[in-house]
Amino acid sequence: MIRERPATPVRRTVRSVRPGLLAAAALAALAAAMPWLGVSSYARTLVYYTAYFLTLGQAWNLMSGLTGYVSFAHGALAGIGAYAAVIALNAEWPMAAALGAAAATAVLASLVIGATSLRLRGTAFTFATLFFQELVLLVVRKLRFTGGPGGIVLSEILPVWLPHVMMMVLAGGASIAVALLCRSRVGVRILAIKNDEVAAAAVGIDATRLKLVLFCASAGLAGLAGAAHGLFAASLYPDVLFSVDVSLVALAVPLIGGVATAAGPLAGAVVYVGIREVLQSIAPGLHVTIVGLLLLGVVMFMNEGVAVAIGRAAARWRGHGGRQRARAAAGDD
Amino acid sequence: MSLTLACQLVMNGLVFGALLGLVALGLALIFGVMRVVNFAHGEFITLGAYATFLLVTRLAVPPLTGVPVALVLGALAGWFIQRTVLSRVSGRPELEVLMVTYALSVVGLGLFSQGFGGDFRSYAEGPTGNLRLAGVVVGWRSLSVLIVCLVMGALTLLLVQRSRTGLGLRAIAQNRDASAACGINVPRSEQLAFSLAVGLAAAAGALVSLIGTTTPTVGHEWVLDGFVVVVLGGMGSITGAVVASLALGLIHSFASYALDDSWARILTYLLLYLAILVRPHGLLGRRAEL
Numbered sequence A: 001m002i003r004e005r006p007a008t009p010v011r012r013t014v015r016s017v018r019p020g021l022l023a024a025a026a027l028a029a030l031a032a033a034m035p036w037l038g039v040s041s042y043a044r045t046l047v048y049y050t051a052y053f054l055t056l057g058q059a060w061n062l063m064s065g066l067t068g069y070v071s072f073a074h075g076a077l078a079g080i081g082a083y084a085a086v087i088a089l090n091a092e093w094p095m096a097a098a099l100g101a102a103a104a105t106a107v108l109a110s111l112v113i114g115a116t117s118l119r120l121r122g123t124a125f126t127f128a129t130l131f132f133q134e135l136v137l138l139v140v141r142k143l144r145f146t147g148g149p150g151g152i153v154l155s156e157i158l159p160v161w162l163p164h165v166m167m168m169v170l171a172g173g174a175s176i177a178v179a180l181l182c183r184s185r186v187g188v189r190i191l192a193i194k195n196d197e198v199a200a201a202a203v204g205i206d207a208t209r210l211k212l213v214l215f216c217a218s219a220g221l222a223g224l225a226g227a228a229h230g231l232f233a234a235s236l237y238p239d240v241l242f243s244v245d246v247s248l249v250a251l252a253v254p255l256i257g258g259v260a261t262a263a264g265p266l267a268g269a270v271v272y273v274g275i276r277e278v279l280q281s282i283a284p285g286l287h288v289t290i291v292g293l294l295l296l297g298v299v300m301f302m303n304e305g306v307a308v309a310i311g312r313a314a315a316r317w318r319g320h321g322g323r324q325r326a327r328a329a330a331g332d333d
Numbered sequence B: 001m002s003l004t005l006a007c008q009l010v011m012n013g014l015v016f017g018a019l020l021g022l023v024a025l026g027l028a029l030i031f032g033v034m035r036v037v038n039f040a041h042g043e044f045i046t047l048g049a050y051a052t053f054l055l056v057t058r059l060a061v062p063p064l065t066g067v068p069v070a071l072v073l074g075a076l077a078g079w080f081i082q083r084t085v086l087s088r089v090s091g092r093p094e095l096e097v098l099m100v101t102y103a104l105s106v107v108g109l110g111l112f113s114q115g116f117g118g119d120f121r122s123y124a125e126g127p128t129g130n131l132r133l134a135g136v137v138v139g140w141r142s143l144s145v146l147i148v149c150l151v152m153g154a155l156t157l158l159l160v161q162r163s164r165t166g167l168g169l170r171a172i173a174q175n176r177d178a179s180a181a182c183g184i185n186v187p188r189s190e191q192l193a194f195s196l197a198v199g200l201a202a203a204a205g206a207l208v209s210l211i212g213t214t215t216p217t218v219g220h221e222w223v224l225d226g227f228v229v230v231v232l233g234g235m236g237s238i239t240g241a242v243v244a245s246l247a248l249g250l251i252h253s254f255a256s257y258a259l260d261d262s263w264a265r266i267l268t269y270l271l272l273y274l275a276i277l278v279r280p281h282g283l284l285g286r287r288a289e290l
Helices: A010-032 A041-067 A074-090 A095-117 A123-142 A161-183 A185-195 A197-202 A207-233 A244-257 A264-282 A284-301 A306-320 A322-332 B003-034 B041-059 B063-089 B094-116 B140-162 B164-174 B176-181 B186-211 B218-232 B238-258 B261-278
Strands: B130-133 B136-139
Touching (some): A010 A161, A041 A264, A074 A207, A074 A244, A095 A123, A095 A207, A123 B094, A123 B218, A123 B261, A161 A207, A161 A264, A244 A264, A244 A306, A264 A306, B003 B186, B003 B218, B003 B238, B041 B063, B041 B094, B041 B218, B063 B094, B130 B140, B136 B140, B140 B164, B140 B186, B140 B238, B164 B176, B176 B186, B238 B261
Antiparallel strands (some): B130 B136
């Protein structure tokens, strides 16, 4: 977990990396094995959506969380990935090629935004992403090979476990990649850009290139998440795929959980799916409003996110408990 | 293309551009004075549209009375939100303020969707009939919208460019700290700017309900075009926003005629990408502003 205060002992973060990564990999493997463990399809769907939102959230985190350049386009990038994968599979491409096409199309699409606006600082990038969603929706509804406003259907019937396993692999892989990136030298460079881009450039960091590479990686990941979800959903409707909701998920998940951390989006995805499930039975229409209020509350009062806030509360609780408990906790490590 | 047809398209473009101008004027004012990109602006357009719809269908008042009502309602809502939310986050990093207005927009969208459902709503009351001038047919409905927009736009420009209060607003836009040091009440000016801008958005919403259909996302669609205009006009430049609105209205009108509405919108957004690429600081904006 990257902290802006240099006072954090470095050794401890390094030591805590490996068990965390192992736990993440084990969790992803367990979740991926769900179709064979006799779990109810309801529980499996919940886990699936948690992983889908987690992957989208990590994709957003990779660009916007780390650099501070807010993107509203990740829903659209995922939608592009979904379309590319389904169109490729309908054209009898092998699965690997279809997934490759999904990632590549999303990366190419992201270059439209990146090339025009990443040279600039501040709001230009955010604006460019904001219009992107609308632009893609309009274009997809117009083109013939995307099925126009009626959308397209995946002609091949895939086994149920396939999109599930894919999504788990993506979610686990993305989380581990973000965790590793945060601790690498590149991660430090990115942090420098976020804190002060002019100063970062002055010490020789090529900010524009780094931002562009990150945005492409982030778009590719979003495209893959969209592709896996396209196989899960099997029928794509442009108005659903390119609705504001998906982009909202992509940024709400890391913001609620904790921006620029690897664990934050996991907490955010669990909270998000939980809220959605609870509200669906109590007040189905209020889901968007509640998520908005939650987002507002988190940004205003808990701007590091739920995960960091809980961690800090736990640390404080440990501190109040006197030395004995602290020593006991240290001994557990 | 015959001359009458051209006049007709120009007229349509002006109506669209003038409405857009009211929206963009508010966005530019908020960005100029508060340095805030107000993503929630569209929800206030929707607020004005639904308020007018309810007034006309429930209380049977003429639709144009919805304009002052929406203006006041919007100004009050803006004042409340500025007091309770935005004043608390002023001075925070750009990303956080951006997320706050975005979250407000999501809350508004959710409330309107829940309260009114996805139905398209419109009403037949209000000015009817056409005005014929040398072959150009203009509906009284559109014409009244154009006139109200021009009057409100002119009054706002007068307030900002000619009055003492407006001088304070422009001073803050130029240099916040120096203005505060000169005795300009910055928090109160911010409140005024936000209330005024949001009031204008709600009034524009009242007019939108008159010439179009009202849905929970109607404001969202308008505000996207509003952002195009604000970026093209140079962030925070009020004159730039007005000029760009009228230009976009005309482009949209002609492109809609030559192609269709969707292609006209696609063209608009592509134009924006091109503009960001070629002139990143907007058409009239100063270099340092973006």
